[in-house]
Amino acid sequence: MTARPDDLATALPLHxxxxxxxxxxxxAGGRPAPEHDAPVxxxxxxxxxxxxxxxxxxxxxxxxxxxxxxxxxxxxxxARLEGARLPGLLYASGLAAVASVLALVPAGGRLVLPRHSxxxxxxxxxxxxxxxxxxxxxxxxxxxxxxxxxxxxxxxLWLESPTNPMLEVAxxxxxxxxxxxxxxxxxxxxxxxxxxxxxxLEHGADVVVHSVTKYLAGHSDVVLGAAVTSxxxxxxxxxxxxxxHGAVPGPFEAWLALRGVRxxxxxxxxxxxxxxxxxxxxxEHPAVREVRYPGLPGDPGHARAAAQMANFGSVLAIxxxxxxxxxxxxxxxxxxWTPATSLGGVESLVERRRRHHEEPHSVPExxxxxxxxxxxxxxxxxxxxxALSGADR
Numbered sequence: 286m287t288a289r290p291d292d293l294a295t296a297l298p299l300h301x302x303x304x305x306x307x308x309x310x311x312x313a314g315g316r317p318a319p320e321h322d323a324p325v326x327x328x329x330x331x332x333x334x335x336x337x338x339x340x341x342x343x344x345x346x347x348x349x350x351x352x353x354x355x356x357x358x359x360x361x362x363x364a365r366l367e368g369a370r371l372p373g374l375l376y377a378s379g380l381a382a383v384a385s386v387l388a389l390v391p392a393g394g395r396l397v398l399p400r401h402s403x404x405x406x407x408x409x410x411x412x413x414x415x416x417x418x419x420x421x422x423x424x425x426x427x428x429x430x431x432x433x434x435x436x437x438x439x440x441x442l443w444l445e446s447p448t449n450p451m452l453e454v455a456x457x458x459x460x461x462x463x464x465x466x467x468x469x470x471x472x473x474x475x476x477x478x479x480x481x482x483x484x485x486l487e488h489g490a491d492v493v494v495h496s497v498t499k500y501l502a503g504h505s506d507v508v509l510g511a512a513v514t515s516x517x518x519x520x521x522x523x524x525x526x527x528x529x530h531g532a533v534p535g536p537f538e539a540w541l542a543l544r545g546v547r548x549x550x551x552x553x554x555x556x557x558x559x560x561x562x563x564x565x566x567x568x569e570h571p572a573v574r575e576v577r578y579p580g581l582p583g584d585p586g587h588a589r590a591a592a593q594m595a596n597f598g599s600v601l602a603i604x605x606x607x608x609x610x611x612x613x614x615x616x617x618x619x620x621x622w623t624p625a626t627s628l629g630g631v632e633s634l635v636e637r638r639r640r641h642h643e644e645p646h647s648v649p650e651x652x653x654x655x656x657x658x659x660x661x662x663x664x665x666x667x668x669x670x671x672a673l674s675g676a677d678r
Contacts, residue, residue: 307481308550310365315358315543329540330354350528355536359543363501363511366480367493371520373513374527375539379476379496380405381532382510385523386472386492387441390419394440399426399455400645401448403474403496408643410443426455427585433463444490445474446483447586450602450638450654452577454586457593461489476500476629481553482594491516492523499629500599502542503552509534509542552631552659556599559665560657564601566666572615572673574651575604599658600628602638605651605673612637612651618672621664628656633665 305313317323333349346352356375363373376382383406390396396410400423414421422439424432426448432455436442442464446455457473464471472492473485479500485493495501497509514520527533557580564578579590580597590597605612616624622635634656638644657665 307366310362311546311549314362314365327355327358327540327543329536331536350531350533353533353536353539355539355543356534359497359539359546360511362543362546363480363495363497364513366484367475367513368480368484368486369493369513370515371513371517373511374520374523375497375534376510376512376527376532377534378508378532379403379494379498379510380409381527381530382494382496382512383409383474385512385526385530385532386443386494387413387419388526389470389519389522390440392418393420395420395422395438396441396443397422397424397432397435397439397469398443399424399445399448399453400647401426401451401453402443402445403449403476404641404643406443406445406474407645425453426460427453429456429459432460436464436467436469439464439467439469442469442471443474444471444485445477447477447579447590447598447600449477450600450644450648450652452579452584452586452600452602454579454589456589457483457485457490458488461485465489477598477600478594479549479553479598481550482596482598486513486515488593491519496629497542498627500553501549501629502545503549503630504541504545505627505630505632507538507541507545509538553596553599555659556657557596559659559662560599560601560655561597562662563655563657563666563669567601567603567669570670570673572605572675573603574606577602577604600654600656602652602654604649605653607651609637609639609650612653613640615672616653618675619668621660621668622655622672628654630656631659633658633660 335346341347360373360375396419410421413419422435424435444455461471471490473490475493476496476499492514495511497511512523561580564576564581567573567576578601579586622633625634626636636654638654639650
């Protein structure tokens with residue numbers, strides 16, 4: 286249930302008009318109606334229930350598990366960013382959004398997903414398969430023909446591009462078109478790219494999910510997720526799953542994330558530019574065996590990324606010579622880079638991904654994932670160069 290119009294075309298217009306560019310939407314969207322003495326920014330609505338009597342209709346909020354004005358401000362912004370015709374759905378976490386979409390697979394149905402994906406998605410899919418709820422087929426998402434072949438008998442194609450943590454790039458237009466021809470539902474995890482780099486709904490995806498925790502909120506201080514679709518039936522099912530399973534966000538977290546999204550465009554512009562420069566320098570470093578970053582001309586995914594992305598993102602991966610202990614020693618030697626999981630915040634993070642036992646064994650033991658923040662590029666490089674060169678180790 287929701288108290289606002291389900292079609293964004295009938296919702297309150299953005300300040301300045303409905304046809305604003307994405308880097309303006311992040312600033313202008315989700316604000317109070319432009320009335321005299323109205324607050325410039327949205328308020329936090331803290332309530333567990335709403336006044337009302339009589340029959341409950343789709344126009345009523347009714348109860349705090351069904352909707353909240355603070356969620357809805359951010360849901361409208363996310364929908365506009367992804368080019369959706371319907372408001373998005375905010376969840377308590379990125380994994381809650383993933384679970385809601387995977388619940389669309391019928392009992393015993395078949396899920397196709399990349400072998401390199403967000404660890405939580407892989408773990409949840411494996412758990413559902415172990416309980417006999419669905420069957421899983423993992424694919425190399427860079428092999429378009431193999432992915433298309435795996436669609437026979439599939440119920441849901443799950444895509445990530447670029448993938449976590451290998452930075453592989455899928456041919457989204459071709460794969461989404463092939464799935465549509467076969468009647469296979471599709472979902473794209475757009476967390477790494479953000480809607481500023483690609484909008485999978487425009488390529489034919491049925492649903493897009495985000496870990497709002499990452500770039501959208503951008504400050505490593507909230508845990509939230511989102512799903513966005515233009516299909517009314519799918520949205521109704523996702524909304525029902527969210528309500529029934531209690532996967533709802535807190536209003537304060539939603540407000541923080543909306544405040545964070547205001548700077549998304551400038552954060553992504555800065556961090557993506559820095560990531561590209563660091564990737565170029567790391568290619569020449571003697572301690573680095575391989576750099577994975579779609580913005581590099583020699584990267585296997587470069588041509589696809591250049592064709593379907595507006596920028597190359599702010600995450601890169603390096604594979605070091607030596608063993609896991611040596612890679613951990615590099616992480617320990619860093620002073621400015623923060624050793625932590627997650628990504629997309631203003632601070633630069635580094636992590637040896639295989640420290641997670643659930644990470645696929647096809648991920649090299651010495652792979653370090655670097656989430657580039659908005660610090661000065663020379664300071665970030667000096668810290669990396671010193672640690673890689675063995676200083677203070």
